[in-house]
Amino acid sequence: MASAKQxxxxxxxxxxxxxxxxxxxxxxxxxxxxxxxxxxxxxxFYRLVPKVVLQLDSDxxxxxxxxxxxxxxxxxxxxxxxxxxxxxxxxxxxxxxxSSLWQGIKILDQGEKISLQPGVIGAHANKALQVxxxxxxxxxxxxxxxxxxxxxxxxxxxMCCGVKDNSYHTLADIDLIFADGSQLNTAxxxxxxxxxxxxxxxxxxxxxxxxxVNADHALVTKIKHKYRLKNTTGYGLNALxxxxxxxxxxxxxxxxxxxxxxxxxxxxxxTIEVLPHKSAGLFIFDNMDIACNLVxxxxxxxxxxxxxxxxxxxxxxxxxxxxxxxxxxxLNAESVALLIEISADTVEQLQVNEQQLLLHxxxxxxxxxxxxxxxxxxxxxxxxxxxxxxxxPAVGSVRPKGTTVIIEDIALPLAxxxxxxxxxxxxxxxxxxxxxxxxxxxxxxxxxxxxxxxFASDKEISRYRxxxxxxxxxxxxxxxxxxxxxxxTGRNMAPFVEMEWGGDLYQVMKQIKTLFxxxxxxxxxxxxxxxxxxxxRHLKTMMATDDIIDTCIECGFCEPVCPSKDFTLTPRQRIAxxxxxxxxxxxxxxANDSEKIALTAQLRALEKDYQFFAIDSCAATGLxxxxxxxxxxxxxFIKSLREKKNTGSKVKTxxxxxxxDNFSAVSSIARLGLNTVATINxxxxxxxxxxxxxxxxxxxxxxxxxxxxxxxxGAKVIAEGEFNGQNHLLSAxxxxxxxxxxxxxxxxxxxxxxxxxxxxxANRIFGCDEQAPDKRSLVAVVLSxxxxxxxxxxxxxxxxELCCGMPWQSxxxxxxxxxxxxxxxxxxxxxxxxxKWPVITDASPCALTLNQGEDSDNSATRLVIFEATEFIxxxxxxxxxxxxxxxxxxxxxxxSSEKMxxxxxxxxxxxLCSDNIVEPENISCCGFAGDKGFYLPELNKSALxxxxxxxxxxxxxxxxxxxxxxxxxxxxxxxxxxxxxxxxDQCSD
Numbered sequence: 001m002a003s004a005k006q007x008x009x010x011x012x013x014x015x016x017x018x019x020x021x022x023x024x025x026x027x028x029x030x031x032x033x034x035x036x037x038x039x040x041x042x043x044x045f046y047r048l049v050p051k052v053v054l055q056l057d058s059d060x061x062x063x064x065x066x067x068x069x070x071x072x073x074x075x076x077x078x079x080x081x082x083x084x085x086x087x088x089x090x091x092x093x094x095x096x097x098x099s100s101l102w103q104g105i106k107i108l109d110q111g112e113k114i115s116l117q118p119g120v121i122g123a124h125a126n127k128a129l130q131v132x133x134x135x136x137x138x139x140x141x142x143x144x145x146x147x148x149x150x151x152x153x154x155x156x157x158x159m160c161c162g163v164k165d166n167s168y169h170t171l172a173d174i175d176l177i178f179a180d181g182s183q184l185n186t187a188x189x190x191x192x193x194x195x196x197x198x199x200x201x202x203x204x205x206x207x208x209x210x211x212x213v214n215a216d217h218a219l220v221t222k223i224k225h226k227y228r229l230k231n232t233t234g235y236g237l238n239a240l241x242x243x244x245x246x247x248x249x250x251x252x253x254x255x256x257x258x259x260x261x262x263x264x265x266x267x268x269x270x271t272i273e274v275l276p277h278k279s280a281g282l283f284i285f286d287n288m289d290i291a292c293n294l295v296x297x298x299x300x301x302x303x304x305x306x307x308x309x310x311x312x313x314x315x316x317x318x319x320x321x322x323x324x325x326x327x328x329x330x331l332n333a334e335s336v337a338l339l340i341e342i343s344a345d346t347v348e349q350l351q352v353n354e355q356q357l358l359l360h361x362x363x364x365x366x367x368x369x370x371x372x373x374x375x376x377x378x379x380x381x382x383x384x385x386x387x388x389x390x391x392x393p394a395v396g397s398v399r400p401k402g403t404t405v406i407i408e409d410i411a412l413p414l415a416x417x418x419x420x421x422x423x424x425x426x427x428x429x430x431x432x433x434x435x436x437x438x439x440x441x442x443x444x445x446x447x448x449x450x451x452x453x454x455f456a457s458d459k460e461i462s463r464y465r466x467x468x469x470x471x472x473x474x475x476x477x478x479x480x481x482x483x484x485x486x487x488x489t490g491r492n493m494a495p496f497v498e499m500e501w502g503g504d505l506y507q508v509m510k511q512i513k514t515l516f517x518x519x520x521x522x523x524x525x526x527x528x529x530x531x532x533x534x535x536x537r538h539l540k541t542m543m544a545t546d547d548i549i550d551t552c553i554e555c556g557f558c559e560p561v562c563p564s565k566d567f568t569l570t571p572r573q574r575i576a577x578x579x580x581x582x583x584x585x586x587x588x589x590x591a592n593d594s595e596k597i598a599l600t601a602q603l604r605a606l607e608k609d610y611q612f613f614a615i616d617s618c619a620a621t622g623l624x625x626x627x628x629x630x631x632x633x634x635x636x637f638i639k640s641l642r643e644k645k646n647t648g649s650k651v652k653t654x655x656x657x658x659x660x661d662n663f664s665a666v667s668s669i670a671r672l673g674l675n676t677v678a679t680i681n682x683x684x685x686x687x688x689x690x691x692x693x694x695x696x697x698x699x700x701x702x703x704x705x706x707x708x709x710x711x712x713x714g715a716k717v718i719a720e721g722e723f724n725g726q727n728h729l730l731s732a733x734x735x736x737x738x739x740x741x742x743x744x745x746x747x748x749x750x751x752x753x754x755x756x757x758x759x760x761x762a763n764r765i766f767g768c769d770e771q772a773p774d775k776r777s778l779v780a781v782v783l784s785x786x787x788x789x790x791x792x793x794x795x796x797x798x799x800x801e802l803c804c805g806m807p808w809q810s811x812x813x814x815x816x817x818x819x820x821x822x823x824x825x826x827x828x829x830x831x832x833x834x835x836k837w838p839v840i841t842d843a844s845p846c847a848l849t850l851n852q853g854e855d856s857d858n859s860a861t862r863l864v865i866f867e868a869t870e871f872i873x874x875x876x877x878x879x880x881x882x883x884x885x886x887x888x889x890x891x892x893x894x895x896s897s898e899k900m901x902x903x904x905x906x907x908x909x910x911x912l913c914s915d916n917i918v919e920p921e922n923i924s925c926c927g928f929a930g931d932k933g934f935y936l937p938e939l940n941k942s943a944l945x946x947x948x949x950x951x952x953x954x955x956x957x958x959x960x961x962x963x964x965x966x967x968x969x970x971x972x973x974x975x976x977x978x979x980x981x982x983x984x985d986q987c988s989d
Contacts, residue, residue, distance in 0.1 A: 009073075016072040016094075017052060023064050028055045028099075033602060034609040037580060038573035039079065039095055043142075043555045045404045045453075046087035046491055047540040050077075050095035057099045059177065059265050066263065067181035069094065069521045077523045078259040080118060080150030083142040083556045085407055086490025087538075088154070088258040088526045098149070100566050100945060103922065107132070108268065113172050115187075115268040118149025121560055124921055134271040137165030140486070141389045144627070145557045152267050154488035155232050155256030159385075160305040160341070162444050163230055165272055166486075168238070168255045175266035176254060179517040186251050187268060196246070203246045205515055210249060213240045213508060222505065229411040230444045230485035232256050234497045234527060235509045253512065258488050259523040261516040275343035277350045278304075280381045281374040282325060284314070284337045286367040291336040292418035295442040297360040298340065299414065302353050306442040307339040307388050310421070313437035316394045320387050324380070325370045335369060338442065339388055341381070342374075350376075390629035391439050392450055396553035397630035399435070399452040401544035405553045407450045410475045411485035414445040420479055424449060427474070431467040446485040455539040465536060476500040491537070494529035543582040548637040549575045551630050558624035558634065563927035563943035568617040571624040571634035577614060578637075581606055615641055617939055619929035620810050621895040642812025653816075656808060660816050663761070664800040670765045671714030678713035697935075705934035710971035713767040718759055718779050718800070723786075723793045754792045755871065756832045757782060758824070760843035761803045762963035769966070771976035774986065778842050778963070781981045785872060788988060789879040796831040804846040810930050821850060825863060835863055838875070842868040842979065844896040844906075844961045845930065851900075867897070869961050869980060873905040877912060880988040888916040890951060890958040892977065894965050895925040906961050909980045913987045917959075920950040928968035937971075944972040951975060959983060 021029060030036065030053035040049045056062050069076045077091035080098075102119030111132025116125055122143040126135045138151050139158035146156070152174075157166045173187035182199065185191040196203060213219050220241050227238045239252035254262050285291045291308060298306055311331045314321060321327060340357065344350035354374050361368075375381065396405035412420040421438055428436040428451070436451035454460050475481045476499050483500050484493050498506035513520075513528045525534060544550050552575045559570040569577070584603040588596055618638040625633030646652055659666050681689040686709055693707035763778045774781075779795075786793050802824045805817035828839045841847055847867035866874075891910050893903035910917045927933065927943030951973060958977035960966050966977040 012072040013051065013074055013093075016068055016074040019068050019072070020052075020054065020065060023068075024054065024056075024061060028057070028061075030055065032609060033605050034577060034613055036095075037606075038569055038577060038613075039082075039097060040090055041554055041573060041576040042079070042082035042084055042087070042089040043553070044085050044087040044090070044490065044492065045406055045540045046090060046538045048090040048092040048538050050091045051093055053095045053097060055097050055099050057101050059175075059183075062096075062177055062263055062265065063181045063183065065096065066177060066179065066521075070179055070181065070519055073519050073521060075521050075524050077526075078149070078153075078263055080147040080153070081121070081142075081145050081556060081559065083146040084150060084154060084490065085409070085487045086484065086492040088488050088490035088523065089150070090538075091523070092538075100922075103946075104266075111271060113268055114271055115173075115266060116148045117266055118147060118152075118264050120148045121922075122146055122148060122151055127921070129271055130274075132271075133274045133276065135274050136269050137161055137170040137272050138167055141392070142555070142557065145555075145560055148267060149264050152255055152264050153258050155236065155486070156488075157230055157441075157444075157446075157486045159307065159388075159441060162441075163227070166230075167267075167269070168236060168252055170270045170272070171251060171255060171267070172270050173268040174251045174254060174264060176251070177263040177265050179262070179519065179522055183265070184247070184250070185266070186247055192247055202515065206249065206512075207246060209508060209511055209515070210240045213237070213505075216504075219505060219508075222502070225480070226482065226501075229413070229482050230441075230446050231411065231482040232486055232488050233482055233484040233493060233500050234489060234506070235261075235512055237501075237505060237508065240508075253516075256488070258490065258526050260513060260527050261522065275345055277345070277347055277376070278341065278343040278381065279350055279354060279374045279376045280339065280341040280384055282337060282339050282372040282384055283361060283368055284325065284327075284331065284335055284370045285364065286332075286336075286369060287334040288336050288421050289418045290364050290367045291338055292421070292442070294338065294360060294364055295417065296414060297363075298338075298357060299443055301356055301360070302344075303340060303342050303357065303443070305339070305341040307439065308417075308442035308447075309337045309339070309388065309391065309439040310425075310437060311335040312435070313337075313391050313439045316391060316398065316437055317387050320383075320390070324383055324387070325372050327370050331369065339384055340374075388439070391437065392448070393553055393555055393557075393629035395435065395437055395450045395452070396555075397551035399551075400454075401550055402456065402542060403452040403454045404540055404542050405450060406453050407448055407487070408471065409446070409448050409485050409487040410471075411482040412445045412447065412475070412479050413481065414443075416479060417442065417445050417447075420445075420474075420481070421447065423474055423478075424471075427467065427470055430470075431463055433467070444485070445481070455541065461536060461539075465533070468535065472496045472499060489527045491525055491529065492535050494525070494527055495532050495534050497527065541579075541583055543579040543586070545579055545582045546637060546640075548640065549578065549632060549634065552628075552632050555629070557629060558627045558632070560922075561623040561627050561924035563619045563621070563925040563929070564617050564939055566945065567927075567939055567942035568613040571628075571632075574614045574618065574634055574638065575632075577606065577610060581610065614638070615645075617936060619895075619925055619927050619932065619939065619943075621925050621929060622899060623895050623925055626899060639810065639812050639814075643814055644812070646812045653813065656811070656813050656816055660803070660808065660820055663803055663820075664798075667761060667765050667800060671717075674712065674714035674766070677707065677711065681707075681711075702935055705931070706937055708937060708971050710769070710967050712769060712967065715764055715767045716777060718764060718777070718795065720795045720797045720799055723783050723795065753790065754794060754837045755786065755875075756794045756796065756828055756837050756839045758799050758802055758828060758839070758841050759795070760841050760846045760963065761807075763842055764800060766963050766967065769970055769976045769978060771970065772978050772982075773957075773976075774978070774982050776982075778979050778981065781979070781985050782840075782842060782868060784985050785876055785880075785981060785988070789876040791876070794831055794837070796827055798827065802827055804841070804849040806845050806849040807930055809849065810932075817849075824850060828865070829863060832863070838866055838871060839863065840866045840868050840871045842961075842981075843963060844869075844894045844900065845964075848896040848900050867900065867905070867961065869897075869909055870901065870905040872981065872984065873908050877909070877984075877988075880984075882912050882984070882988045884912075885914045885983065885987055886916070887914060887957065888918065888952050888955040889914055889983065890947075890955060890969075890973065890975065890977070891917050891919050891980075892923070892926060892958060892960040892965060892969055893919070894960055894962040897961060898924070906959075906980055909984055910959055913980075913983045918950065918952060918955065920947055922946045926965045926968050928964050930964060933964060933968045937968075940968040941972055944968065947973050957983075 075093035079089045102117045104117040106115040111134045140156040175185040184195040433451040440447040620635035622633045622635040805820035809817035850865040897903045927939040933940040959980045969977040
C-alpha cells in the first residue's frame with residue numbers, strides 16, 4: 001500500500017504533467033515506455049527509467065519547466081549526450097533532453113573565446129576553431145560524442161587538458177537558469193545587476209558560506225591541496241577560495257555540479273592555442289617503477305600528454321598495438337607503456353623538445369622492450385591515440401557475457417603513482433578482478449582502472465561493495481587523492497564524498513546544495529546522497545542476447561553519426577532495448593502471477609514499438625560501426641533481425657525473388673512509372689500528386705512509396721557496347737553470356753586505356769534533377785570524361801539486368817542479395833577479360849556492397865570494383881586541364897564513401913573544381929538509405945534537418961556520388977544535388 005508521502009508525490013506529478021502539457025508541443029512530451037527506457041540509458045552501470053521525458057527547444061521552455069518542477073516539487077534531471085560514466089544523467093522522475101536546436105556556436109575575439117550552447121558536441125566546437133588554430137581546453141576521450149553541457153557540468157578534462165585547461169579554469173562567461181526559474185548571464189552587465197538586486201538574500205547567504213570557509217585556515221589549506229590534483233568529487237569548493245566576487249563564485253560553482261545547482265544555458269570558454277607541429281611516440285618499459293620515475297622527469301619538460309598503460313591494458317589491444325610497434329608476443333605482466341605527445345611552434349623547436357625528452361628516456365633505454373619512436377606522421381599519431389582511447393571499450397568487448405564493465409577514475413600524488421598502482425593491483429588480486437586494467441593521464445597522476453562485474457547475485461554485489469570500500473579508503477585516506485578525477489561524482493561516488501572531504505567541508509557542500517536548490521528538485525541523489533549504499537542501487541543488467549552486439553558497453557560513441565538519432569532511436573538505444581526485451585522475458589519466467597501481468601504488458605508494448613522504432617526506421621548504413629571503438633555494426637544486427645523475419649514470409653521472399661530475376665523489366669516499368677508521374681504532376685500540380693500518392697500509399701500499407709517534389713522523371717535507356725567518347729559507339733555490344741569465371745587481380749595503371757562501366761540501377765532508373773543546369777545522364781558525363789582521357793568505355797550487353805544486391809541486403813534478404821552480386825561479378829569478369837580492364841560503377845553504395853562480399857578478403861580471386869570518383873581521381877584527372885569554378889558548392893559525403901575511403905576521392909575532385917566547398921556540420925548520413933527515403937521520408941527529413949540553414953546565400957548546387965542520396969538532398973535543401981562528375985566535366989578540357 002502506498003504511503004501518504006508517495007500519494008502526495010504521485011498527485012504532484014500528475015499536476016506537473018498537466019501543466020507541462022499546456023506549455024509544450026505534444027511531440028515534446030515523451031511518455032512511450034520504449035522511448036523513456038531508451039533515453040534513460042547512459043554509459044554508466046546504472047539504470048533508471050524516467051516517468052516522462054521532456055524535449056525542450058528553447059531557454060523559455062527550460063525556465064517554464066523548471067518553475068513548474070519547483071512549484072510541484074517534482075525532480076528533474078538534465079541529460080546531454082549520456083556519455084557520463086557515474087550515473088549522473090539518469091532519472092526515475094523527469095528526464096529533460098535538448099532538441100537539435102541547441103547547437104549554436106559563436107566565435108569571439110578572433111577565436112580567443114567561443115560561446116557555445118549546451119547541445120554542441122565537443123569535437124564540433126574544435127572544428128569551428130580550427131581556422132584560428134585554437135581549441136577548447138577540455139579534451140575527453142568521448143569528445144566526438146559528448147556535448148558541451150555535459151563537459152561543463154562534469155568539469156571534464158582528458159588527455160592533454162590536465163588541471164589548468166579544464167572547464168573551471170577556461171571559463172569566461174556562463175548563462176544559467178536556477179531552480180526558481182531566475183536567470184543569470186554573466187556576459188551581460190544588465191543581467192548581472194538584475195540578478196544581484198533580485199537575489200540579495202541568496203548572495204548574502206552564499207557569501208556567509210564563503211566567509212566561513214576562508215576564516216578557517218585548515219579548510220582553505222585542504223581545498224587548495226585537493227585541487228592541485230584533478231578532482232571532480234563533490235562540488236568545486238575551490239570557487240570559494242579562488243574568487244571574491246559573488247558572480248564569479250556562482251559561475252565557477254556550477255562547473256562540475258552535474259546539473260544539481262542550475263541549468264547551463266550557454267557557456268563561453270577561453271580557448272587554447274593549437275601549435276602547428278606535433279609528434280608522438282610510444283615506449284614500452286619493463287616495469288611500473290621505471291615508467292613512473294620517468295614520468296616525474298618528463299613532467300619538468302615541455303610535454304603535452306603522457307598516457308600510462310599497464311600490461312593488461314596493452315594486451316587488451318594487442319592486435320592494434322602489434323601493427324604499430326614490433327611486438328610478436330604478449331607482454332610480460334610487469335610491462336608498462338607511455339604514450340608521449342609534444343607540440344611546438346616550429347619544426348626546429350619540436351626537434352629540440354624531442355631530443356630533450358629522449359635524454360630522459362635514454363637513461364632507462366635498457367628497460368625498453370619495444371617502441372614507436374617519435375613520429376610526426378598524422379595517421380600514425382592518430383593510430384596511437386586510437387589505441388589509447390579504445391582501451392575502455394576494448395575490455396568491454398572481451399568481458400564474459402552478461403557482465404558489466406566498470407571504469408573508476410582516481411588521482412594520486414604524482415610522486416606516489418607507482419606505489420598507488422601496485423596497491424591497486426594487489427586489490428585486484430585480493431578480490432579476484434584478474435582482468436582489470438589500468439591506464440590514464442600520468443602527468444596528472446590520473447588513473448582509470450577498468451574491470452568486469454556481474455550483479456546477478458548477492459555474493460557478487462558484496463564483492464563489489466567490499467572492493468569499493470577498500471579502494472575508496474586507499475585513495476581518499478591513505479593517499480589523500482581524488483576518488484573522482486574527471487568523470488564526476490554521480491551516484492557512483494556520492495556515498496564517499498564525505499570520506500574524501502571530511503565532515504566540515506561535506507556540510508559546506510550540503511549548504512550549497514540547499515541554497516541553490518532548496519526544494520531538492522535538481523538531479524537528486526547525485527553528489528549529495530545520504531544513502532551509504534547508493535552506489536549499489538539501480539545496477540544495470542547487461543543481458544547476453546546476440547553475438548553481434550554483446551560486446552557493446554552502451555558508451556554512446558556511435559550516436560552522433562546515426563541518421564535516426566533525432567527521429568526514433570540510436571544504435572546504443574536499439575541495443576539497450578533489445579537487451580531489455582530479453583531481461584523482461586527472463587523476469588516473467590521467475591515472477592509471481594501479479595508481477596507477470598505487469599511485466600508481460602511491458603514486454604508486449606516494447607515488442608510492438610520495437611519493430612518501427614528500432615528495425616523499420618534504421619538506415620542500417622553501418623556508420624555506427626566505424627565510430628564504435630570495438631566495431632559493433634548495429635546496422636548489421638538490424639539486418640539480421642529483418643532476415644529472420646523475412647525467412648518466415650514466403651510471400652515477401654517470393655516477390656523479392658521475382659523482382660530480382662526480372663530486374664531489367666522491373667527497371668523499365670519503374671522508368672515508365674516515373675515518367676507517367678512526372679507528366680501527371682506537370683498537369684495536375686504538386687499538391688494533387690502528393691495527396692494522391694499519400695492516399696494510395698496508405699491503402700497499399702506503404703507498399704507504394706510517398707511522392708515528393710524532388711522525384712525525378714525516368715532515365716533514358718542506356719546504350720550498351722564499346723565507346724570512345726560520348727555517344728560514339730565503336731563496336732557491337734559485348735557478348736551477354738554469363739560465365740562463372742574467377743577473376744585475377746585488376747591490373748589498373750595510369751596507362752589503362754579501357755574500362756568496363758556498369759551504370760548503377762539508380763542511374764538507370766532515375767533521370768537527372770529537373771532543377772539541374774546540366775540535364776545529361778550521368779552515363780553521358782562518364783563517357784565524356786573518359787573521352788577526354790582517351791579511355792575506351794565498355795558497357796556490356798545485359799547490364800540492365802545487373803544490381804549490386806544492396807536493396808535486398810538492406811531488407812534482410814541475404815541470399816537474393818548474394819545471388820545478384822554474383823551475377824554482377826560474373827558479368828564483369830567476362831567483360832573485363834578476366835580482370836584485364838578496370839571495372840567501375842557510378843554509385844558509392846554499389847561499389848561498397850560489391851567489394852564487401854564474403855569473398856572480398858581473398859586477394860587471389862578479388863575483382864576490385866571502383867566507384868567512379870575513385871577511378872576518375874586515380875586515372876583520369878591527371879590527363880585533364882581543370883579550370884576552377886567561382887561558384888559555391890555544398891558537398892555531401894555519402895555514408896558508403898565514408899566507409900570506403902572517408903570520402904577521400906569525392907573531396908579531392910571537389911577541391912580540384914572549386915575553392916568554395918561547404919561540408920555541412922551534424923550530417924553524417926542523409927538517411928535516404930537506398931529506397932527507404934521513398935517509403936519513410938521522415939527519416940531522410942530528420943537526418944537532413946540541419947542542412948538548409950547551412951547553405952550560404954547564393955549557393956545553388958550540391959555535389960555527391962549517390963543518386964538516391966542526391967534526390968533526398970535536393971528535396972530538403974532546395975538546391976540541386978548532382979554527382980561530382982558533372983562539375984568535373986564542366987570544369988575540364
